[in-house]
Amino acid sequence: MKLLRVDLTKREINTEEITGEDALLGGRGMVAKILSQEVDPAIDPLSEENKLVIAGGIFAGTKLTSSGRLSIGAKSPLTGGIKESNAGGTSADRLARLGYRGIILEGQAQDQLIMVINDKGVSFEAADELQGLGNYETAKQLLDKYPGAGLISVGPAAEYGVLSACVSNTDCDEAPSRVNGRGGMGAVMGLKGIKAIVLDDSQSDELALRKKEQYQEMAKDFSRIVANADTTANYRKYGTSALVKVTDGLGALPTKNFSRGSFEGSDNISGQKMYEEIINRGGEGKTSHSCMDTCVIRCSNIFPDEEGNTLVAPLEYETIGLVGSNLGIDSLDQIARINYKCNDVGVDTIEFGATMGVAMEEGLCEFGDFESVMDMLNEIQENTLLGRLIASGAKVFGKVLGAKRVPVVKGQGLPAYDPRSIKGLGVTYATSPMGADHTAGNTVRAPLKHSKKEGQVEASKSLQPFVAAMDTLGMCVFLAPSIGKKRHLLADLVNARLDFDITEDDLMELGRKVLAWEKRFNEQAGITKAYDDLPEFFRKEENPDSGASFDIDKDELQRVFDDFPDFS
Amino acid sequence: MKLLRVDLTKREINTEEITGEDALLGGRGMVAKILSQEVDPAIDPLSEENKLVIAGGIFAGTKLTSSGRLSIGAKSPLTGGIKESNAGGTSADRLARLGYRGIILEGQAQDQLIMVINDKGVSFEAADELQGLGNYETAKQLLDKYPGAGLISVGPAAEYGVLSACVSNTDCDEAPSRVNGRGGMGAVMGLKGIKAIVLDDSQSDELALRKKEQYQEMAKDFSRIVANADTTANYRKYGTSALVKVTDGLGALPTKNFSRGSFEGSDNISGQKMYEEIINRGGEGKTSHSCMDTCVIRCSNIFPDEEGNTLVAPLEYETIGLVGSNLGIDSLDQIARINYKCNDVGVDTIEFGATMGVAMEEGLCEFGDFESVMDMLNEIQENTLLGRLIASGAKVFGKVLGAKRVPVVKGQGLPAYDPRSIKGLGVTYATSPMGADHTAGNTVRAPLKHSKKEGQVEASKSLQPFVAAMDTLGMCVFLAPSIGKKRHLLADLVNARLDFDITEDDLMELGRKVLAWEKRFNEQAGITKAYDDLPEFFRKEENPDSGASFDIDKDELQRVFDDFPDFS
Structure with a gap:
């Protein structure tokens, strides 16, 4: 397996074999090793000296259940420290089939680019026509051109380099909604000039496996254990949203900027409620769904509107906690719309929810005020000063507001557990x-x-x-x-x-x-x-x-x- | 000599003798010792756990030339580290005559207060009528009530707790324009609920001195050496502004957000130009002026408008460099007006100039655009979100804007030397x-x-x-x-x-x-x-x-x- 090293300043492309002990390294470990060895910890995270490491693990592409997480890491513009954020979707598996454990993006391109990786190698295209487009429209246009490919892309927030910008990956349904959300990895990618990476593995061979049959047998056994576990059944039915009632019961569901741990509207935003709504509404809705090929947990979902059209996929616990209860919003439809817009603009739902919680407590708008939340996402989309401030995350926003109750550690907003x-x-x-x-x-x-x-x-x-x-x-x-x-x-x-x-x-x-x-x-x-x-x-x-x-x-x-x- | 310890939460007042080796400690050393011993470095600087230390040195009140600087220190909301910022004016001398080396403000008052210190002790008054007033109007009202007293006060920026808020001291002319500018000490004072400290030493005795005649003789000799030095003559004629042409010549005068070190308009903002203008305009203008009683350097000035009415006093090098050349503004009148407004609202001119330099480079307004600069100060005065963002200083502002060229170290804007x-x-x-x-x-x-x-x-x-x-x-x-x-x-x-x-x-x-x-x-x-x-x-x-x-x-x-x- 190889590492693909891309110097965007010089447009130089190299591949390196991963050997010896390092053969085990992928994902977060690969990020940690490369950043440690190659990046001066003192650099400005938004400068060309930063490196964006994109890496799957050793099982990617082998069809082992739940093994295709894709890590993206860099020095974080949000925390100022090292960052790794991983997501599901199809990127890691496709990268592996293309022969790569990961990609190291170095330097900074002059113009915004699309990087296309296929069995013949790497090429670049101008991204002019995609400039400023949301992740969904970006995906639509690129998949028209590269049917069947996978995408790693960023929204306008990343192009503007705001601190909480995220990176999206397409899932099995070609939705760009598998998000490396945390720590502003999108800002690093966006400022490097990469709007999207097209992973076109249509001409790639199956991954060669040593002792293939033995490995496949083990993988099958492993899948069976996972598939049959009680915990998996729960994940499959309600997804991560099952946690809403659990944390609500523990007093751990962030509510109105972490002022409470139980939410009066929790029944309206629970996993159970979501399950019922999906069943009742039908249409494109799915209560269970894989974000990665061959995953047997299938904790994901497709949440439809009343007409059965997809509102967002997936709708997950952290988002429900942060932009739902934490903002006093008790409607899954509203949460789904916020979620979709965050994905499209390309900001982390957790950071956005943590920031808006502070904004609401400080009186910028009322708890529960869905329209103001959407307005704020429009501000981010239009790259206004207010939008940039909100998208700078809860720490910076709290500092500017002089807020006392700012739920962050090391500059990163708290997820949905008090x-x-x-x-x-x-x-x-x-x-x-x-x-x-x-x-x-x-x-x-x-x-x-x-x-x-x-x-x-x-x-x-x-x-x-x-x-x-x-x-x-x-x-x-x-x-x-x-x-x-x-x-x-x-x-x-x-x-x-x-x-x-x-x-x-x-x-x-x-x-x-x-x-x-x-x-x-x-x-x-x-x-x-x-x-x-x-x-x-x-x-x-x-x-x-x-x-x-x-x-x-x-x-x-x-x-x-x-x-x-x-x-x- | 004593320390006055004021617990604002409990309204408890205590005095402590300064003894032993500590007898030498005042000013910055007193800040360092008290913060080190008494304040947890991990606290939120804007919380009640912070302590504001106000201290003069051992010569304060003894009429020794140039010995009445007043240090104000705390954990800084701007840098996150320890901070001491010192200023001239009459506060340290008055404090000494009242019997105090310094004051430690602890806790946080419920309501905004005026603290009155006289020979009988310490008392508090409600500051309701001063709320939101600038330092100049605050001084006017308090000096009407306490004629002849000295004041340590804050403007609205400090009341709002913005990070670059400063503290003002009255000078020999009762102008509240001797500023502990750096590091947001005003925010700490403002959030502790102290709008002003009235130093009423009208009934205080002269400071008792050991071996009085011998000390006074030495002080006189020392003054003579200082008064007769060549460097002093230059300070006395042009003040600190003499440096404009020096640094311009060295390529060290910050110009247009530190993009150059020489300014095409430097002749219009030089010490020489200022001297001529003051002479030509006459009226209240003074080319030389003491900020502290008995100072023989007299580097200060009073800068008048065309009618001879005071625009600001003093107009000094750092301000000229930061809100003049650094913003592409080549008019002393405009610089003086910005300076006055900064003093009145209560923000550090250096931090404000460094921030506006970044704002101009990022396109919020043009270099040289005086009106926009004044508008921004109005935003700060009105405590708008934009005003708070600007008053958060260059580091935070630069982070939100994604600016590449942000002249700060440890969160504090660079003064006027490249x-x-x-x-x-x-x-x-x-x-x-x-x-x-x-x-x-x-x-x-x-x-x-x-x-x-x-x-x-x-x-x-x-x-x-x-x-x-x-x-x-x-x-x-x-x-x-x-x-x-x-x-x-x-x-x-x-x-x-x-x-x-x-x-x-x-x-x-x-x-x-x-x-x-x-x-x-x-x-x-x-x-x-x-x-x-x-x-x-x-x-x-x-x-x-x-x-x-x-x-x-x-x-x-x-x-x-x-x-x-x-x-x-």
Whole structure:
């Protein structure tokens, strides 16, 4: 498998074999290694010195269930530290079939470009006609020209370089709605001059596999375990939105700028409600749907309007929490419209929701005011000063407004779990090199009393390296509950795929190594352990619905890293 | 001498004797010690946990020339690190006559207050009638009520808590125009609920001095040396504005957002031009003027309009550089009007000019567009979102705009010396715990080739502790050129004032100690040496007027601190 290195300043294209120990690296681990080795942590993230690393994992293209996550990473314009954000969709699988583990984008193009990758190599086209277009229209035009291809694209927000711009990937239905949302990776891509990457694998051969039959047999067994797990059944029926009623019950559903943890309108925005609506409305709606080929979890959905036409696909928990309950909006239709518009303009729904929550608390508009939310997205689309300010994310916006209650860690807005009510995830938010990130070690399924402090540091400490390993393998974290303690299965699959001989413990060590690379990068970028904390208001204010405030000492949070290797 | 400690939350007032070694501490040193010992570096600077330290030096009130600088310090909302900003005016002298070296403001008042300090103690009044008033009207109303008193006040910008809000002190003419400008100290004071501090020393006795006659004799000798120095004569005639032609000649006058170092309109905004205008216009104008009682340098001025009515007093170099040449404005009248408005609204002219420079480069208005600049100050006065954004300073503004050329270090806008053309000051900008600060070690008078890198680190290294000591003593740095190598005179004065027995070297050690406290605070606040650098564009772009780019390695910059004591 190769890495494709593209110098956009010089339009130079090179490929590099991935060999030795690095053969295991993909996704988040590839991001961490390349950024650590090649990018000066002191650079301006929006300068041409930054590198955008796009990478799948070792199983991409092998038809193993849930193994096609695509990581995109760079020095983050939002956090100022290292960033990796991964998404589903078809990009990683297509990249693998094209022969690449990943792409490194370097430098900056003079003009906006489309990069086309097919079996013959890489070519560029002018993106003039796509300039300023949303992700959906961009996808439509490109797929007219390249039927059947996959796309990695950015919306106008990224072209303007706003800090919360995201990157979109097309899914199995050719919708550009699988989003590398966090940390402003879109801004880095947009300012490098890449409007879209066309992954045309129509002429590519099947991926060659060593010991093919044996591997396929293992993959099939693995799929069966995942497909039959109870947790998977729940994911398949309600998707991530099943969490709405769970977190609402725990007092952990962000409500009106994290002022409460339960929402009076939660029944209207729950997974159950969504399921019913999709069934009732019919048409294009689907209650279950794969974002990646061959994924057996199928947690995704297509949410239709009353006429059965697609409003957005998928509608997911984090978005419902951040632009729904957190903004006092209790209509799935309105949430779906906000979600679609965010995807189209190309801003992270989590960051946007966190920012609008602050805006509402500061009186820019009322909680529940859907029209104002849409107006703000239009401001972003039109690149007005107000739009840029909102799209700069909650931290910058809160600073300008002088807001006291700004839910961010290391410059990144909090996902949809109140860290007072799910304290283990609070530990992860505080300490992850990624900033507040629900995928970096989410303890919501850990057998703990979530609003108590006991055991939370340990839970985060054991989850973070595991997740870092999963993100490095390009595997969806939703596999975790279905495989439970059988993590050795992952090591077995690695060994079958690569002729390695690693254990489950080695995978955890890989995760720690990745985290150590990330932490070192951050420290050199000035993001030290001084930044490993939650906003003060979570410590001072009790969440009225869980009765808890965040009470784990800052020093104690550092125990997450106390047995970490020093990879400096 | 005492410290006045005021808990605004509880309205508790205490006084503390300053004893032992601490007897020497005032000004910046007092800020550094109190912040280090009493304030958690991790706090939100705009929360009630921050403390505002207001302190003069040991000579305040003793009628020694140029010894009445008033330091104001806190954790800075602008830089996120420790901050001290000092100003002239009468506050430090009055505080000393009232018996206080300084004031520590803690907590946060519920309502906006005026704090009145007289010989009977401290009392509070409601500030309702002053709410939203500019510093000039505030001063007028308070001085009607307290004739002859001194004032420390804030404008509406501080009441709104914007990041670049400053603090004003009245001068010998009762104008509230001696400004602790940098780092947002006004925001801290404003959010603590203090609109103004009235220093009513009308019933206070003269300050008691030990060995009075001997001290007064020494003070007189010292004044004579200062008064007769050549450098003083220049200060007295043209004030700081004499520097306009000096820096213009060196290619160091910030011009149009630091894109050039010489300004085509520099003759119209020079000290010489100002001198002529003041002479020609007559009326209230004064070419020379003391900001502090008994100062023999008299570098200040009163700049009148064509009718001879005061436009602003003083008009000084940094303001001319930042809101004049840096904005392409070549009219002293326009600069004076901007200056007055900044003082009145209560924002730092340097930060405002640095921000507007970025705004102009980004196309918000044209270089030279005076009306738009005034409009922007009205936006700040009216606390609009745009006004708040501009008043958040160049760093935040640049981030929102996605600007590439943002002249800031550690979140603080650069003063009026291009660091490519005066590299020693560039070293100071980069490494000072204060962020970009021209008073923290200005090498413009050092016998160096300013655009070459040789000797610049050493120059900054020897100046920074000296200045930190001067700032701790409350002495104006403009003394430095007049005393030249006779720094022992400062030690002699300390020994006469306090019954100490220190040397010139001890003063340098004091300066290093203060810097070490500041650096430690910053490190714990997350402002590590990773932040000790200039913006990248100064390294990449050659200044066309000096032919120089900034080329001192980041590692080499750290040599400034290599013999520092560890006071952790």
